[in-house]
Amino acid sequence: MGERIFLSSPHMSDEGYEMQYVKEAFDTNWIAPLGENVNQFEQELASKVGSKSAAALSSGTAAIHLALKAAGVGKGDIVFCPTLTFSATANPIIYQNAIPVFIDSDYETWNMCPKALEEAFEKYPNVKAVIVVHLYGLSADMDKIVEICKKYNAVLIEDAAESLGTYYKGKHTGTFGDFGIFSFNGNKIITTSGGGMLVSDNEEKIEKTRFWATQSRDAARHYQHSELGFNYRMSNIVAGIGRGQLKVLDNRVKKKNYIFEYYKRELGGLEGIEFMPSNEWNEPNYWLSSMTLSGKVRPLDIMEVLEKENIESRPIWKPMHKQPFFKKYDFVGTNVSENLFENGVCLPSDTKMTDSDLARVVEIIKGLWLK
Ligand SMILES: *Cc1c(COP(=O)(O)O)cnc(C)c1O
Numbered sequence: 001m002g003e004r005i006f007l008s009s010p011h012m013s014d015e016g017y018e019m020q021y022v023k024e025a026f027d028t029n030w031i032a033p034l035g036e037n038v039n040q041f042e043q044e045l046a047s048k049v050g051s052k053s054a055a056a057l058s059s060g061t062a063a064i065h066l067a068l069k070a071a072g073v074g075k076g077d078i079v080f081c082p083t084l085t086f087s088a089t090a091n092p093i094i095y096q097n098a099i100p101v102f103i104d105s106d107y108e109t110w111n112m113c114p115k116a117l118e119e120a121f122e123k124y125p126n127v128k129a130v131i132v133v134h135l136y137g138l139s140a141d142m143d144k145i146v147e148i149c150k151k152y153n154a155v156l157i158e159d160a161a162e163s164l165g166t167y168y169k170g171k172h173t174g175t176f177g178d179f180g181i182f183s184f185n186g187n188k189i190i191t192t193s194g195g196g197m198l199v200s201d202n203e204e205k206i207e208k209t210r211f212w213a214t215q216s217r218d219a220a221r222h223y224q225h226s227e228l229g230f231n232y233r234m235s236n237i238v239a240g241i242g243r244g245q246l247k248v249l250d251n252r253v254k255k256k257n258y259i260f261e262y263y264k265r266e267l268g269g270l271e272g273i274e275f276m277p278s279n280e281w282n283e284p285n286y287w288l289s290s291m292t293l294s295g296k297v298r299p300l301d302i303m304e305v306l307e308k309e310n311i312e313s314r315p316i317w318k319p320m321h322k323q324p325f326f327k328k329y330d331f332v333g334t335n336v337s338e339n340l341f342e343n344g345v346c347l348p349s350d351t352k353m354t355d356s357d358l359a360r361v362v363e364i365i366k367g368l369w370l371k
Pocket of ligand 1: 058059060061062085086088089133159161162182183184185194195196
C-alpha cells in the first residue's frame, strides 16, 4: 500500500518562517499573554484581505460567537444560516440563545441561495443577523446577498473559514459583510494548529470583541467585571505560526488550483461527474476539490476504493436541517443541499501531494468506470 494521502493536512513553509516567529516569542519570553506576534498577525491578515481591523482568537467558532454578540444577537433572536455547512457555523447561534433558520443552497454557487434568503425574509422580516458561508473556497453570490441584507437591515456575518485566498469580483471574501471570520484549524488552507480571526471595518467593535475575549476585564487595578467574559484570545506562539503561514498563502492557493485543474482535466470527461461550479466572478482558493456524481458510480464507491488504498476523501457536509440536533428548527428552500450531500464527494486536496500522488488517485477513481 502507498503512503497515506490526506484530504488536507498542515503544510508548514519550506523556509521555516513559522519557527522564526515562534523562536522570537521564546527568546523574548512573550509566550503569553498576547505579544508582538498577535498584534502583527492581526495587522498582516487585515491588510492581506483588505479589512480595517482584526482580532486574533482561539478558533473560527469563537470568532463567529463574538461576531453574533457584536451584532447584538441575543435570546430569542432569529439568525439565518446556510444549511449546507459545518456545524461550527450554526453552534454559536445556540450559544447566544438565539434561533437558527436554515437556508438552502443553489447549484450555481453551492452556497446560500439568494432566492431562498429573500423568501426567508418575507417569512421573518425582523431578523437581526445573517451568516453566509463560502464553502470549499467557492464564494457565495455576494452582490445579491449584501443587497437583500441591506433591504431588511440585517447584520451580515461572513463565515470565510474555508475561503482565505478566495476573491469575489476582485474583493476578498470575508470583507463584504459587517463581520468576517477566518479559521486556522488543522485542515484549513493555512493553519496555526488551531485559531481564528474576526475582521471588520468597524474598529470599535473589534476593540470590544478583544475585551470580551480577555474575560471582559474592566480598566481597574483590581479584577472588576461589568460584562460577561470569554477566554477566546489567540496565544503569541500560535500567532507566530500564523504569521509564517500567511507568507505562503499565495503558494497554497496556487497549488490548490493546480490540484483542482488536474482532477478536472483527468476526471471531468467521465460519465456522471460534475465538478464544483465555476462563475466568472469567482476566484476560488479551491480548498477542497469537490464533485457530484449522477451515474452508476456513487460517492461511497469512490470513498471506499480510495480508503482501501490509504487515501482520505469525504462526503459533502450533511445539511444542518437534517442533523438530529438541529432538525427542530425551520428550513427555507427545496432539496438542493440534500442533493449535493447525497451525490457529492471531496477529493484529497493536500498541498503536499505530488504529481504521482495525483496520478495515483485519478487511476484508482478511473478504475471504477472500467468495471
Ligand atoms: C472550520 C470551519 C469553522 C470552524 O473553525 P474552527 O477554527 O475549527 O473553530 C467554521 N465554519 C466552517 C465553514 C468551517 O469549515
